[in-house]
Amino acid sequence: MKGITHFISGVAVASCFPEAVGSVFTAKGFLLPLGGAFGVMPDTLDFRLARYIWNYQHVVRINENDLNPRIPAEAVAAAIDEAAETGKSVTLRMDIIRLSSSYYRTYLVFVDEKKKEVTCLIGPLKTMGQVMEKLEHMPDVELVRESIEKHGVAATFQNIYKITPCLPETAPEKAFYTAKFKADVINTYYSETEVGIFSGPDFEFVPRDGKVRMDFIPWHRRWSHSLTVGALMGPIGFALLADWSALFSGNFSGFFTPGSIAAFFIAMLAFWTHILEDQTGFLGSNLFYPFTKDRSVGMKWTTAASPMSNIYTGWLAIAIIVWNLNSLSPEPAFTMHWAQNISGGFSSWNYYLVSLLNYIAYVLVIPYFIFQLILGSFPGAVKRRKRSNVEMMEIEGYAGEQMDSADS
Template sequence: MKGISHFISGVAAASFCPWAVEAAQNGNSAFFILGAVAGILPDTIDFKFYRFFYHHDVSIYPHPDKLDPQPVADAVAAAVTEAAVSGKPVRLKLATIKMGADNWRQYRVKIDPDAGEVRVQFGPVVSTGQSPQYGTLPVNRPVAVAKFSVPIRQSYEPVYTVDIFDGPSFLFQRSEGGKVEIDFLPWHRNWSHSFTVAALLAGLASLWTWQAGVVAFGAYALHIIEDQTGHMGSNLFFPFSKKRTPGLKWMYSGDAFPNFGCVWLCCLLIFWNLYAAIPNPLYHFSFIRLMLYAMVIPFAVFGVVRWLLVRADKGHPETLSTEWNV
């Protein structure tokens, strides 16, 4: 999930602790702040610190003016083969193509285990919001194909879109069975996304007070649990486990609807926990009524409207013009 979702989830976790609510009523929001910090801390560790220390053996930088996808496909296929032949891990990075202050050339890479090939195709220029700018598609959009002859196993989706900010990283490593395992973003959701680190953080927070330890562990652990609803999963019990436990694949981390739903639900839970602690509230309503009128009905209406808009947009010529062949 996005950072804002984890941030507000940490606050919601803290709101379930009576001492945190009582302190907030007395003007002390320290427990809520601690929950917010602990909730976003795993991703902060990865994206703000750990990834800058991660070493890449191969870095691919497509030329912004020479849109030839073949060198990209060849380099990825060569990394797969090298990992299989040498038995050593190969760390590869696909760089983004910056076209201006707020513009990026999008391209896609597909690693197909069934066909034994890597397919690469360039796409439109997109903004930082990942909105395509129509009319920026290359005139000729060849699909580059590079073959490899070793079996692979992927822990993520076979198609990767590269566009804004920093490009994705991959770890190619031969397993005991002879297959090359492909880990997407190997520096992410590893040791930082483990319950053991959550316990260590709780221990540090407990030096202040045991209540702080409970809040820190709950918020940190909730981040890990939320990430397990996605595709990548996390290394839940590092250092006792060496690999990430696959996610439930209910959503992608960047999906707007689940992230908005998470943020909205957390806001409602925070509101309810604060309301329930008021001795004599001015208005009386039940938790079920709150969820019905503030969550279920609005989201049902939104879902229907969204479905109708998506259905009406199918077949639009501008939508068809950005189709991919990888």
């Protein structure tokens, strides 16, 4: 999911705590933003910290004055063989070619594990806005594979560039190179990789059972996206709101304030909600770091970059927040139609449940069907193109980084 979705989900988690909403009225508390902060924390840790402390053994860097496709192709092939020969993981990063604040030189790298080839093709210039729609216009991976078998890698890639958004006539003619590798590659990642905006793609080549497995952006969704690290967030949340002065004056019970106890659970659950939401996608997380080493595979219900899943999740989170703010308020702003004849207000279970059912029907179910109806009327509104699992993983990998696009 995108950062804002995680963030609002964190606020929604916090709003489920009566202490969090109650503190708004009694003490002007900040427990609700705290939920948002811990909701987006895993991505913040990754994109602000993990990416820098990850150790790259090889960095591929070419520049506009020497657009040599041989360098990336041979670097990837050599890294695969190095992993197979040494029996140790090899990490590799491909730097972007940034020409200015607006323009990026792109290049495609394609690993064909059947033919044991890496092909690199220098692509055209793209702008931020167009590359923002990364892969949205890319043809299906299976179509690409078919085309490669029929027409060859270079011709296929050149055709891909013709149909994707870019600045026309900026791709060099036949600027491609194919390098060979010896090792067998495990097909966990098979797709064309476009090196475009932001930081370039990162790979880890991991030796496994005599073969080499390719991991995409290996620093993402590792320790920062684990339930164990999430459990550590609880004490941090607690510490932020604990009454330290009471502790230092010897009043141990005063140290544990209702707000700090709520903060303990809010921080932990908001963090876990982020991991759970990410788990609905294709690229999983390393859930039990340090006890597990590898990222699990996601549930493949959706993809992190999907507008629909993000909008639905955001809508659900906002609906939860609104419900909790209203039902936990001393003076609710609205009452639900179905509960008009039930007495007792939100403190009565009958009233609460009937109101909640009514709320779900009006705010979630009916709008969902209306939305589906609208989408059905505009088939072009949302692209529903079948993609392969690995293509989805690549899109998800980029989703977090796309947060900071047009915001300055």
